[in-house]
Amino acid sequence: MIKRISVAVGIWLLFQIPIFAQVDTIEVFSKAMNKTLKAAVVTPEGYSRGNNSYPTVYLLHGGSGSFSDWHKKTTQPDLLPNLANQYGVIFVTPGVGPSSYYYDSPLLDSVRYETYFIQELIPFIDKNFRTINDRNSRAITGLSMGGHGSLMLSAKHPELFIAAGSMSGLMNIDTRMWKVPEDFRKLRYESQKAMLGEITYDSPFTDYTVVGLVDRMKQNGISLIIDCGVDDFLIETNRQIHQLLLQNQTPHEYTERPGAHTWQYWTEALPFHMLFINSVFAKANVD
Numbered sequence: 001m002i003k004r005i006s007v008a009v010g011i012w013l014l015f016q017i018p019i020f021a022q023v024d025t026i027e028v029f030s031k032a033m034n035k036t037l038k039a040a041v042v043t044p045e046g047y048s049r050g051n052n053s054y055p056t057v058y059l060l061h062g063g064s065g066s067f068s069d070w071h072k073k074t075t076q077p078d079l080l081p082n083l084a085n086q087y088g089v090i091f092v093t094p095g096v097g098p099s100s101y102y103y104d105s106p107l108l109d110s111v112r113y114e115t116y117f118i119q120e121l122i123p124f125i126d127k128n129f130r131t132i133n134d135r136n137s138r139a140i141t142g143l144s145m146g147g148h149g150s151l152m153l154s155a156k157h158p159e160l161f162i163a164a165g166s167m168s169g170l171m172n173i174d175t176r177m178w179k180v181p182e183d184f185r186k187l188r189y190e191s192q193k194a195m196l197g198e199i200t201y202d203s204p205f206t207d208y209t210v211v212g213l214v215d216r217m218k219q220n221g222i223s224l225i226i227d228c229g230v231d232d233f234l235i236e237t238n239r240q241i242h243q244l245l246l247q248n249q250t251p252h253e254y255t256e257r258p259g260a261h262t263w264q265y266w267t268e269a270l271p272f273h274m275l276f277i278n279s280v281f282a283k284a285n286v287d
Helices: 079-087 114-127 143-157 184-194 210-220 236-248 263-283
Strands: 005-012 020-032 035-043 056-060 088-094 138-142 165-169 224-228 253-257
Touching: 020 079, 020 236, 035 079, 035 114, 056 114, 056 143, 056 263, 079 088, 079 263, 088 114, 114 143, 138 143, 138 263, 143 165, 143 210, 165 210, 165 263, 184 253, 210 236, 224 263, 236 253
Parallel strands: 056 088, 056 138, 138 165, 165 224, 224 253
Antiparallel strands: 005 020, 020 035, 035 088
16 A cells, blocks of 8 residues: 655745645555555656656665655755756655664564665656666665665665765674764664674675675776765774775775764765766766
8 A cells, every 4th residue: 555645845946936846755565574664755846747757866864764854854944855956856765674774684574675675665666756767867875874775785786776875874884893882882783683693794794784795886887975074983984995995996986074973964965965976867868
């Protein structure tokens, strides 16, 4: 069962002429997990009146977050509708379980988010919205745990994405690298153990962590953008993947700038990611 709730978001320009982007909240049933998950879809101005198809950008939330975070928590009002109109894209903000990392657990049937994302959500979006359904017109990025999901999903499924990004991303699930209080570190470690069992955190890295996928990133040719604030508790994991990508000579954009693990940082980061993604779309001859 799919339930759609439509909300029009107005963007006012000069002379008080309204231009509208559309934000739909949808519910998608996952056969893989036997549960319904929410997502939001932002379509640009003109979508409802025309027949054009659009590129799609999947925008992922962080740990313990929600599909609605990118719509409610940014420090700039109407950030996604503005960017959807500016670049002529469809945004999809899916919701997943807390601390689920967007992967399939080998132990828990309730944590099969890679299968949901690749086999259920993307086909649903392409069937029910006017997307340009090909790799050259689909990108993915996200914050924190969503950065992990973005780079992991794109590395493992390069036939689906032409560009991928991470903002303040969790590039290594090894909590020993995180600058966090010990109780938080233990909580996340135990959560990982419940989902993955006993794994090795040292090199050679498991495929369940993004740093374990750098060789796939080199092979698949996806355009990558990674950034992190210098005061972020995940900064060392970002520096680690940057060095690994340099070592295996994988092209990527990497930036450190002032900031921490905050919505102010991510609000400022997303426009840079969209500028990058738009340039990749343009090179792939996406109108």
